[in-house]
Every structure is written in structure tokens, then in C-alpha cells.
Amino acid sequence: GQNIDQPTEMTATEGAIVQINCTYQTSGFNGLFWYQQHAGEAPTFLSYNVLDGLEEKGRFSSFLSRSKGYSYLLLKELQMKDSASYLCAVSNYGGATNKLIFGTGTLLAVQP
Amino acid sequence: DVKVTQSSRYLVKRTGEKVFLECVQDMDHENMFWYRQDPGLGLRLIYFSYDVKMKEKGDIPEGYSVSREKKERFSLILESASTNQTSMYLCASSTGLAGGEQYFGPGTRLTVT
Numbered sequence: 268g269q270n271i272d273q274p275t276e277m278t279a280t281e282g283a284i285v286q287i288n289c290t291y292q293t294s295g296f297n298g299l300f301w302y303q304q305h306a307g308e309a310p311t312f313l314s315y316n317v318l319d320g321l322e323e324k325g326r327f328s329s330f331l332s333r334s335k336g337y338s339y340l341l342l343k344e345l346q347m348k349d350s351a352s353y354l355c356a357v358s359n360y361g362g363a364t365n366k367l368i369f370g371t372g373t374l375l376a377v378q379p
Numbered sequence: 380d381v382k383v384t385q386s387s388r389y390l391v392k393r394t395g396e397k398v399f400l401e402c403v404q405d406m407d408h409e410n411m412f413w414y415r416q417d418p419g420l421g422l423r424l425i426y427f428s429y430d431v432k433m434k435e436k437g438d439i440p441e442g443y444s445v446s447r448e449k450k451e452r453f454s455l456i457l458e459s460a461s462t463n464q465t466s467m468y469l470c471a472s473s474t475g476l477a478g479g480e481q482y483f484g485p486g487t488r489l490t491v492t
Contacts, residue, residue: 300480309469309483310422354422364410364429364475366437371421 269293271370273355278376279345287340287373289355297358297365301329301340304352304372313340313353342375350377382406383484385470391490398457400487402470408482409475411453413437413445415466416486422469428453429475460491 271291279285291299298317302310316322316331316338328341342349352374356367386401404411412427414437424437426445434445442464446454453472457464467488471481 309485311483312480315480365479366412366424366427367481369422371419
């Protein structure tokens with residue numbers, strides 16, 4: 268079967284660093300995406316990992332270990348605007364094309 | 380600027396009505412997707428299409444159908460709306476390439492009474 272797990276909620280302080288973990292079990296793995304979703308808005312793309320290791324993009328970094336079925340999103344120098352839901356999604360080749368399987372999301376609250 | 384648009388932000392329908400949700404993308408993407416998003420359940424794939432007139436069932440296709448007559452447009456149809464179809468519906472599009480990110484529309488919040 269296919270399964271993606273991430274914490275439901277996290278709280279962090281402005282200026283701090285937070286790590287959001289994601290573990291997955293899937294067949295036909297074709298990469299892992301992280302999306303950000305503010306309340307009432309559509310998800311927006313943050314990062315994509317297909318090889319093991321760390322991908323850095325400004326204040327955001329994403330890590331992947333395919334052998335462990337594990338990824339994390341690291342947010343540095345937290346700002347109030349980073350309060351949002353963070354969605355982990357595994358890309359899976361579904362026979363006709365690539366599709367995404369989403370976790371339920373981690374709601375991050377950044378406090379002053 | 381890439382864009383995915385959906386026909387309505389908010390929609391209220393009665394049980395048993397036929398409901399059409401429209402999605403249009405301007406990026407010439409091959410793939411288009413329909414999801415529903417519910418609290419605690421995350422984004423769940425209803426149907427997707429990888430080419431004009433081609434469609435595949437996602438994880439929760441029951442009670443829904445889709446239509447893709449043109450590359451830029453993907454419609455979700457609720458043949459007979461029921462209260463358990465009250466949800467946020469999100470459309471997305473992507474290239475067919477591995478690693479091709481999905482671009483989402485703003486969503487339609489559908490309430491069935």
C-alpha cells in the first residue's frame with residue numbers, strides 16, 4: 268500500500284528553526300515534493316527532491332533519504348508569514364503519468 | 380505568469396442537483412487533476428487526465444465523472460450531488476515530466492444542502 272505520515276501540528280517561535288518530518292511507503296517512487304498552503308488558499312510549490320541529500324533554497328531546505336523513506340523540510344529564520352500548512356507529497360508513476368500522493372499536512376503556527 | 384483558474388470560488392447546491400466545476404489552465408500542460416480537500420484527510424485525488432479525452436480514476440472517483448474535450452479545460456461533474464460531497468475542490472495541472480510540479484487553482488468551496 269501507500270502511506271505518508273507527517274505531524275498534524277507544530278508550533279515555533281519567530282526567528283527560530285523548525286524541521287517538519289515526513290515518512291512514506293510507496294511503490295513507483297519518482298520524487299518527493301513539499302508544498303505550502305496558507306489558510307483559504309491553494310497549495311504552492313516549495314521544493315522537489317528525487318536524489319538523496321539536501322536541497323537548499325533560501326530560508327527553506329528539503330532533505331530526502333530514499334532508503335529510509337524519509338524527508339524533512341527545514342525552515343530557518345522563521346517569520347510570521349510562514350504560519351501555514353506544509354504538505355508532503357510523493358510522486359508516483361501511475362501507469363499513464365506521474366501523479367502525487369499527499370500527506371494530510373502539518374499545520375505550523377509561528378508565534379512572536 | 381502561470382495560471383490555473385476555476386469557475387467559482389463558492390457554490391451552494393441542493394441534494395440531487397447536477398454540478399459542473401470547470402478548470403482552465405494556460406500553460407499548455409498535458410496533465411490535469413481534480414482533488415478534494417477535507418480537514419484531517421488532506422488532498423485526495425478524484426480523477427486525472429494525461430491528454431485530451433483521456434482520463435484515469437484517482438483514489439476516490441465514486442460519485443464523480445470528468446470531461447476533457449480541450450487541452451486547457453478539465454471539468455468535474457457531480458451527477459447527483461450529495462451532502463457528503465460538501466468539500467473544497469482543487470484543480471491542478473502539470474507537465475508529464477517526472478519532477479514537474481503541479482500548479483493549483485484557487486479552489487471551489489462547494490456546499491451541498
